[in-house]
Structures are given as C-alpha cells and as structure tokens.
Amino acid sequence: MQLDLNLLAALDALLEEGSVAGAAARLHVTAPAMSRSLGRIRRTTGDQILVRSGRTMTPTPYAIAVREQVHELLHQVQSVLAPSRELDLATLDRTFTLRWHDSLVALSGPALLAAVREQAPGVRLRFVAESSVDTPELRRGEVDLEANANRPSAPDIRAENVGESRLVVVVRRGHPLTRVKAVTAQRYADAEHITVSRRGNLGNALDDALARLGLTRRVVATAPTEAAALEFARGSDLLVSVPEVTTRSAVADHGLAVLPLPLELPSAQVYLSWHQRYDTDQAHVWLRGLARTALAMCKVP
Template structure:
C-alpha cells in the first residue's frame, strides 16, 4: 500500500482539533475535502477515528492511542522534507499576527516595530486585540505570537516567561490615600475600586488575597483595558490595581499617583506563546527573538 503523506497531515489535524471543520480551518482546506480525507483514513485504518456524539465528535480509543505517535511522526517527516535555507531579512515579505495584552502593545510594540522595519522592511505586523473568551487561533496558525500573563496549558503551545512585574495601586493625585505615608490592607479594602477584565469580571486574585485577611472590597466597575481603567481612576476616587509597567507613562501622561500594594502577591508574569509548528521556522524564530527583547524591557527577568 502506498502511503499518502497528505493523509498523515489530515489525521494529525483531525486528532488535534477533534472536528472536521476545525481540521479544515487548520489546514486551509474546505470541510468537504476534509470529510473525504477522513473517509480515506477510516478505510485505510479500519477505524472510525472520530464518531459523532450529539453535536460534537469524540475520538475512538484507537485515535486516542495513536494521537501522540501521529503528531511526532508528522513532525519528523516535516523536519526531513523541509528545505534548509538561509533567512534573507532584506527580501523577506511576510505578515505576522500578534495578539498581545493592550499594555504590552503600548509599551513594547513601538520598539518591536522599529526593529522589524530596520531589519526586514518587507515584514508587516498585525496587532489584534485579545478576545474576551479563549479562542483557538494560536493553534490554527491564525495568530503567530501571543503575549500576556496567561500560561498556556495545551501541549502543542510553546510558552516562554520573558519577564515579570509586580502589581501596584494607581489613584488620582489628591486621592485621600495619597496623603498617607503608608497604607494598610484595611485602608485599601475600604476604598472603592475598578477592575480590569476582558470578560467584565468584578473580582480577581486581589479579592482572594483580601479574603484570606478577612477583608472585602467594593468594586463598582470593570473596564476591558487598563487604559480605560486608568481614565476611570483619574476622574474619580476609584483605585485600580495594574502591573507596574503600565504606570510608566500613566504617571506622566495622566497625572496619576502610584502606591504600593499592601498585600503579599506573586509578581505578574509576562509570557510569550506560539504554536510548536513554528519551532523551526527561521522567520518566526527571528521575530520571537525581537519580541523577547522588546518585552523584556517591560519588567524584570523571571
């Protein structure tokens, strides 16, 4: 029997995505074409691979057993067949999509863009906003690099901790707490607060830390971005807790005051994430290096 390597790619995508539509989007083919590939895989293996259970599809025991083996085999085949080539930055033409936390775009985006334009003028960068829900674009190859505080859990997503920053309190100048030499957890909790949340959450890890001290705070609003939350704080007596890196321009540009947080919390990490399919991609590796350098300026080394 002659082996069709295209079926190996289709099988890997089907096992990773768990659906015909997801596998088709990942390999940039139509859903009918992927359905035909699934049919050929079923005839070749003698196994259904994916079976429908209600509105979703479930992998068979055989599919689960071979998932890692198929993925590793495809990775080896791609490594053998991928041509070895030098990266010519002067002639490189490519568009990279980056989904970064808004504060990281503001702080590190200009340095990254400047470095890219200097080294590879044919490269374009698309910075897109983070979604309010977890989305699979990174796995599908629709997003090249993510940068935020989240540690990915999917086994096919690479992540590197490129820095960390501590949390601080931001308030308007003249806020009653700014007149104190130091503030206590009780005084912090007694104030009114605004949170930063893509999902609109009115609570976060700060509330857990306060609860351990027997304290609660009153959160009167949430904002989808740190920039919006800082504006809320500037025009009221609301407090907002943000990574210290965010305040570098806020203090000067918005006339805000920065106060130490009277709680024991670990530093906020800065993670750079990408899909493992780009591990050996020279252009992607080059961009990761520039992004790593740019993001490292946002905080201290981990």
C-alpha cells in the first residue's frame, strides 16, 4: 500500500484541533479538502478518528492512543525533509512569542531583549500574559517559549529547570511585623493576607503548611499578578508571600520590607518549556540559550 505523507500532517492537525475547520485553518487548506483527507485517513486506518458529539467532535480511543506517536512521526519526517541550515543571526527575520510569568518578564525580560537586539536585530519578541486557564498554545505553535513555576506533564512538551527562589514575606515599611524580634508561624497566621492567583484561588500550599502546624490564616483578597499584590501590601497591613526574585525590582523603590517566611517549604521552581517540534530548530535553539541565561538571574541560593 502506497502511503501519502500529507495524511500524517492532516491527522496530526485533526487530533490537535479536534475539528475539520480548525485543522484546515492550521494547514491553510479549505474545509472540504480537509474533509476529504479525513475520509482517506478513515479508509486507511479503518477507524473513524473523530466522531460527532453534539456540536463538537470527539477523538476515538484509537485516535487518542496514537496521538503522541503521530506527533513524533511527523517531527521525524520534518527533520528529514527539512534539514537544518547554518543560522545567520544578522539576517534572521522572525517573531517569537513568549508567555512568561509577569515577575519573570520584569526580572529577566530586559536582559533577554538586549541580547536578542545585539545579536539578531531583525528578531521581534512578543511577551504575552499568562492565561487564567490551561491552554494548548505551545502545542499549536502559537507560543514558542513558556517560563513559569509549572512543569508541563504532556509528553510532547519539553521542560527544563532554569532557576529557583525561596519564598519570603513582603509587608509595607512600618508594618507591625517589622518591629518584632522574629516572625513566628503564629504571628504569620494571625496577620491578614493577600494571595497571588491568576485563577482567583484563595488557598495554596502555604495553607497546607500552616494546617500541619494546627494553624490557619485569613486571606482577604487575591490578586492576578505579584506586582498587583505588592501594591496592595504597600498600602495596607496585608502580607503577601512571594518568591524572593519578585522582590528585587519592586521592594527598594516602593516602600516595602522583606521578612523571612516562618514555614518549611521547598523553593519555587522556574521552568522553561517548549514544544518538541522546535528541538532542532536552530533559531529556536539560539533563543532558548539566551532565555536560559537571562532566567538564570532567578537562581537564589
């Protein structure tokens, strides 16, 4: 049987998008053409691949089982048919989209941009905000690099630990806790808190650590970013617990004080993530190297 490698790309797009229209847009073909490809895939595999479920389409068990294998096969084919060429940074004309945690953008973004502009002036960086829900932009190729505290679990997403930072407590200067000899777990729990959560969660691992000591705290608000939470703390008696790297650019000039966290918790990790399709993309490899160097500023002993 003669196989058409175009069907592999079509199958990959169909499994990624979960719809004929989405797959057609991704591969820049018409919807009828993608429908015909789906028909050929069904005849070749003897499986429906996608079945109608209300207004959406649902992958079959077979489709789910081969999804990652299809990703890998397509990546291998692309590597063979599009061999890498020597990278010319002076003429490189490309836009990279980076979805980084806001504190990482503030801390490491300027160093990354400066290095990019020096080495490849034709490259543009798009820093975009994190979403309040988990999104598949890395898999769809809409985001090139992510940097945050979350290690992705999908097998086709690469992740590298590039930094870490201990948690500290930030309060306004003159806060009552700045006048005590030691910030104990009890004093920490007795204070009022603001948490950082892009999903608006009132609780986190700090509450679990307090519970193990038989303590609870009162969280009166959440903020979507650490920068916003620090502003709340600056104008009130609220405590905010954040990675120490967050405080480097914010505390000195904003009337804030940093106190040790009186709880035993592991350091916050920083992960750099990308889709495996870019493993051998020379421009992407170059950018990852610069990002790795910039994010190394997050390492706190």
